[in-house]
Amino acid sequence: LGLTQVNTRNYAVCGSTSADIYNQVASRLFAPSKPELCLYALGNPGADFLRFYPPNGLNGVYVDLTNQVASTRLIDTAVLNFSNAVQRLYQKGARSITYWHQTGTNGSDIVALGSARAGLLDGYTRSYNAKITAAMEAFGRSRPDVRLYPINLYVLWNDISTNPTSFGFTETTANALGDPRLRDKSFSGPGADYLWWDRSHATSKFHGFIATSMFEELTNSVLEQLEATPANATHQIQMNHLLIGRDYTLQGSPNLNHWQDLQTFTASAGTNQWMGAPNNAATIFYRLKW
Structure with missing residues (x-):
């Protein structure tokens, strides 16, 4: 892109354990001048x-994998390290964070582990995904100004690996670098439609689907929430998980048919409040429009 690499502004590490991810966030990430306006992307601790x-x-x-105590401890440690990394990001001003689920098992796992252990691995993968989801949901409930975007790579990987041709993949077993039949190893050659680039890493084509999934999650997620607190003759409306910079209109209605604008604003923080007197209707509904 012609951009100059500046380590204090652009820092990415792949192949990290959950402990590495935490240490990178805690020690090596320097928050920008307006951290609340940035999107922070945390991958998964696949190296664990x-x-x-x-x-x-x-x-x-x-x-x-047959040692249930040790395997569960590994998963729980990964969840704890990752959760602490998100906490440190928040402390450094992050308010929009994406995080990945772990992908499921595949044919190479069965070759390396055997079918029984590969099945156990898939079970621990699903356990990690469920636990990190629960941890992030709890984190979001306790911090109404943060927006968390889960990227479900487990489902994406399962969809592609079980029906690769519908996604345009022509080879799912051999990897592009190791396949002796593939003489053109370029990114624009036939290997571009392989699922595997080498024995451990998927091709850029698969990563393109990851990028599409992230874009759809960021574009289509409705994270905003309203909380109404009646107080005598007034209602207090708490607006949570707002997207900073987005234009919002708080509306009220006695019947869900006719809506009245109560407050229009551009979010300068992840939360906002409105307090006003409702009309004489026995019931009033509120919604947030953008």
């Missing part, structure tokens, strides 16, 4: 799961 692969796991640390 490499510890399940015999004989040496990751950096000599191997966890046998």
Whole structure:
């Protein structure tokens, strides 16, 4: 793109464990001047799961999938580290954060682990995804000014790996670098339609689907919430999880047919409040429009 790399502004690391992700956020991420206007993207701690692969796991640390106590401890530690990383991002001013679910198992996992252990791995993957979802939902409930965007790679990977041709993939077993039949290794060659680039990494085509999923999540998510608190003759409306910079209109209606504008504003923070006297209707409904 012709942009100059500035380490204090652009910092990305792949292949990280959950502990690495936390340390990168805590020690190496320098918040910009207006951190609340930025989007922060955290991947998944996929490297933690490499510890399940015999004989040496990751950096000599191997966890046998049949050891339920050790395997559960690994998952819980990954969830804790990742949750703490999100907490530190929030403390540094982040208000919009995406996070990825872990992808499911595939054919190469069955080859490396055997079908029984691959099944166990998929179960622990689903456990991680469920626990990180619960942790992030709890985090969001306790912080009404943050917007959290989950990217469900588990479902995406399952859809593509079970029906690859509908997504335009022509080869799902051999990898582009290791396939002796594939002489043109360029990004624009036939290997561009392979699912695997090497034995461990998917191709740019798959990452394109990740990018599309992220764009759809960011574009279509409706995270805004309203909380109404009656107080004598007035109503207090708390507006949460607002998108900073978005134009909003708070509306009220006694019958869901005719709506009256109560407040129009551009969000300068993730929350806002309105307090006013409702009309004489026994019931009044509120909605947020943008």
